[in-house]
Amino acid sequence: MAKLPDITPEIVAEHGLSEDEYKVILKRLGREPNLNELGIFSVMWSEHCSYKSSRRHLGKFLTTGDRVIQGPGENAGVIDIDDGDCIIFKMESHNHPSYIEPYQGAATGVGGIMRDVFTMGARPIALMNALRFGEPTHPKTKTLVNGVVAGIGGYGNCVGVPTVGGETNFHKGYNGNILVNAMCVGLARTDNVFYSAAKGVGNPIFYVGSKTGRDGIHGATMASAEFDDDSDEKRPTVQVGDPFTEKLLIEACLELMATDAIIAIQDMGAAGLTSSSIEMADKGGVGIELNLDDVPQREEGMTPYEMMLSESQERMLMVIQPGKEQLAFDVFEKWELDVAKIGVTTDTGNLVLNHKGKVVCDIPISPLADDAPNYDRPHVKSEPRPVLVAEDIHETQDYNDALVKIIQSPDIASKRWIWEQYDRHVMSDTIDSSQSGGDAAIIRIHGTNKAVAITTDCTPRYVQADPYEGGKQCVAETWRNLSCVGADPIAITDCLNFGNPERPEIMGQFVGAIDGMNEACRAFDYPVVSGNVSLYNETNGEAIPPTPAVGGVGLIPNLDFFKTLKGAKDGDTLILIGETTGWLGASLYLAEILSREDGAPPPVDLQKEKANGDYIRKLIRNKRVNAVHDCSDGGLAIAACEMAFASNIGVSLQAAPDGPTHGWLFGEEQARYLVSVEKNSVNPVVSTALAKGLFAQVVGTVGGDRIQAAGAFDVTLAGLRQKHEEWLPNLLNGTDT
């Protein structure tokens, strides 16, 4: 073997380690590391793996609750959904790779998040995604949308897990850094959940899945740095996905998990073999010795450094019960997967790597994981923005035109072009999905009459305007969306996408958003059970809008009682629950009609949110409503249009009871729900709300084939639907690059 180079300051810097961090390594080892060891320290201490800028703030989150079986710290969070069933879920970012190589970046993002879920013993049952692209006219946007959507579909469709929902935004703030956040939800039995802590001494360590190649080396380090003009040169650090192998891995792992052969299991994600072996050993308080010659390799002459840092996809590491080795070999060979025993657990507490008869790494494990840097980065609060008053904001003279502009604006326009490329029905338990444009996807628990509701949400323009209120809003909107379908919200996962944490104003956004999110979580008893952080989403010093994407999961205990926005019927009355004051600050109206992004965002009154949401769920359980939709982007007008599209019937809204019309129709106050009820339910629905101290008012009727608002707009349903549907195809068709 070639002699390893001496460690110079340049080599340390190339590994993304600061001088101070290197000094800590020297102190803890009591000697200079060799290159293999340095590489291992560098990936484990990268922002991506160590959460060194975020860890102390994440610790503030509510992470426990009656239904929480496993909070943050494992591959994914686990929640109890009764009857011995549990849901295992997580959302994760794959932003940097998706910008550099959109198809493979997005595809491997989906593959990675699925592995996090089935590693714990769950069969993946649903995928969601939250996507943010640059402005539609940016030269890269079309290629990126095409590639990301094809990659998500190419992977999820092949594996056979339905992609059931998500969100897609466009904003110039993402021109240089798109966001690809993928969420996976899996189903397991509570008595058969698998964890990553290795146990025992002398237990065999198995490697299963694809062979290790040279792809993705330093991917975690790449994801921990800003981009510059030469970012395209980082393409070799993006991995290539193989969904076929993933599907075999899922089936093989679940088959072996039905036996008692597995002591611990961990997927090889970011930082591959390094991170998976160290996490298993650290959690179990044991050492690990690996024989790298036994690692299945795709290429000849791979060095220990390359093997340990490779991020080749579709690989798992597991500790097998002694005596069950043959059983494991048999299962994996049935599924035609590469499998090898590559090491054993030890009592040394060290990671020892052997290669061609030599020890090429021997380092203590605890400093790698536990003693990773934990920074308290300086942070400053964002400057509060003034509250705008509707009366001071220009009112359109042409409401038909304003409605069309908003209905075909990038954030509101139909995303059919995207979700028709995803298999939403495989597994035969999709009760509702993006297909209806509803608030949350609904996935039946196989063989039962209960279901989980799943949603992802974030309104970056609110977070930009006020990280604290915006953070509250992200959590509140998921909680509201789950309530809209009659689900009891249980817990969230999050994907915190921000710029460079070394800049105090960015760190201020991060801290503010977390504090706001956490306050909402506590108000709703709605804990965070998993998530990830993606920092350094910047190009040439320009950061993305702060984007803490939230994925919420709730339980519909009985599918005889759920609602969507599809059920509005001729002759129904529309009732708005929650108060409207005409809040246009940081609204879509402001952005799309006046090209302004100023003003404070709508405040989130968590007590009102809770009371209104609880009432909506009660109305659904009592079968008082035909359709429910939350009022969010674009306010009452857009909520009514979306309900009309989904129900395929016209709506007619009343004139503003007081105040200016644009504030009434397009204001974005929070905690509001639009419900469609039959005539004889109007009085009970309104009077019960008022008796509870809630705000409720009749705002319109359902029927005909027009979308109308008194004194404002009057257009045909079909014509407006066409505008809603045609924007994205017009943008993207003919751009298969």
Next chain:
Amino acid sequence: MQTAVIVFPASNCDRDAAMALEKVTGKAPKMIWHRDSEIPSDVDFVCIPGGFSYGDYLRSGAMASCSPIVADLVEKANKGLAVAGFCNGFQILTETGLLPGALMRNKNLKFVCRPERLVVNNANTRYTSQYEAKSIVTYPVAHHDGSYFADDAVLNKLEKEGRIVFRYADNPNGSLRDIAGIVNEAGNVFGMMPHPERAVDELHGGTDGLGLFKSIIESI
């Protein structure tokens, strides 16, 4: 009646097919692993499920058509065993030669998943006897390679012999003559790109697919 579903590596609608068959026959199908050598002799109907057998690598259905079980499948099908392939199953059946033609990449080169209206072009087959001729049914489609292709001679023959069982009302993939599903000359082997097995449940995809499964039972 005993049904069976053949499972290939990365078949992913095997469970959907099994559920649909159990729902209509009241009995769970036998799940046959692709490396088995024989279809059990008590099996009356074999379903080749959808999915991405072998990841669609090389060509959709091409590698699965070389699996060990296929030799017995072809032999029994040629002797009259009822066999239906949905989506990837249809692709596999064309690759084995049990059905003519080929499924090419969708015309717009993109995967398409949506409820699709189909015209029952021939209600006088063992797969469609429960439907009215020329009636419209809605099944979901979900495929990347669903554009049916055959040369004119084959297409004319299919047309003449009433073997075009389903046509798309709004062709989603560029299939020639809007072909969504066909049978072989003997009428026992059937393939279609849409998913009838995903249309047997009011809450999920509607129930238009039940007629197809009931027709199969009727014919056994």
